[in-house]
Amino acid sequence: MKPFLPWLRTGLALALLAWGTCQAQILIGQTVGVTGSAAATVQEASQGASLYLDHVNARGGVGGQKIELLTLDDKFDTKLTLDNTRVLIEQKGVLGLFMTRGTPHTQGILPLLEQHGVPLVGPSTGAIALHKPVHKYVFNVRAPYQHEVEKAISHLNTLGIKRIGVVHVDDTFGSDALAGAMSGFKANQLEALFVEKFDRTKPDFTALAPRVAQKQPQAVVFVGTGAAVVDGIKALRGAGVTGQIVTLSNNASGGFIKALGDSARGVVVTQVLPSERSLNYPLVKEAMDLAKAKNIADLTPAMLEGFVSAKVLVEGIKRAGPKPDRAKLQAGLESIKKLDLGGLELSYSATDHSGLDFADLAIIGADGKFKR
Structure with a gap:
């Protein structure tokens, strides 16, 4: 057989x-x-x-x-x-x-x-x-991401936060979100404190984080995905950046929070749906x-x-x-x-x-x- x-x-x-x-x-x-x-x-x-x-x-x-x-x-x-x-x-x-x-x-x-x-x-x-x-x-x-970024910048402005910079991934996603940020700045009669970009395939924040820290931002809009954003936020905090950090809804997951660890608290994440606990x-x-x-x-x-x-x-x-x-x-x-x-x-x-x-x-x- x-x-x-x-x-x-x-x-x-x-x-x-x-x-x-x-x-x-x-x-x-x-x-x-x-x-x-x-x-x-x-x-x-x-x-x-x-x-x-x-x-x-x-x-x-x-x-x-x-x-x-x-x-x-x-x-x-x-x-x-x-x-x-x-x-x-x-x-x-x-x-x-x-x-x-x-x-x-x-x-x-x-x-x-x-x-x-x-x-x-x-x-x-x-x-x-x-x-x-x-x-x-x-x-x-x-x-669209652009609506998220515009809303985030408008919200920061209402809180009196004016010194806002942008860190974005260097691809079409990053460029798209950056356009939304620029629209948000214009609508609120603000200018970007700085714009920094990083490589999507090999993100490295060794030099970028200290440059951002020198600008002493009140807030940083961080555009990227998952692990790269986690590493970037940790690098910014390690370099002495104490301002508010905002990232987009593509990072709105429990796994993202877990990966951030001690750096998670206080990070703002834009959302495209109601609260996952809103029984209304x-x-x-x-x-x-x-x-x-x-x-x-x-x-x-x-x-x-x-x-x-x-x-x-x-x-x-x-x-x-x-x-x-x-x-x-x-x-x-x-x-x-x-x-x-x-x-x-x-x-x-x-x-x-x-x-x-x-x-x-x-x-x-x-x-x-x-x-x-």
């Missing part, structure tokens, strides 16, 4: 694969940094999305078809994002894409979306370039109830973003009809008008794929949680 075992194992594997494909009749693709500098926030956003997708599948899916999210790890590397997207679209035949992460990463796959007519729902980036001009196949859920919003209560059912003690902003994005994805699939294809999903998403997500309303059209426009601020408290 031994000579037949390899064939048997192969045949069994193929049978199991075929069975799995039949069960997951709606295949959605995702390329995201499961590992790499954005991993902590990615994990929480994916967990939030799974809360809702698992809930829908437990009730029979959409039209009797269960949704499978096929996630490939791009390690937050733009080249891997492009390669993974090609695999998901051309080899796996996904119906649509979901919650890519990173501004240059998402911008890099736009030609593939156009070529194959594949909708992307809820990219986890607030790049204004994904809102204006409208990209036919990109359906944003969260507000039905969507928060819904997410909280599903989390508790899975023994997840606390929601985080990143989890809530994943949850809300999954709700939008499922609504689009429902509207695509009993035999969804890419074109039907596209049309289904564009047909969404005044969708109540649970206290927040979202609409799309052929000329508007911006989604929500909610922006707020939170500060990390002594207990290691975000406070509004």
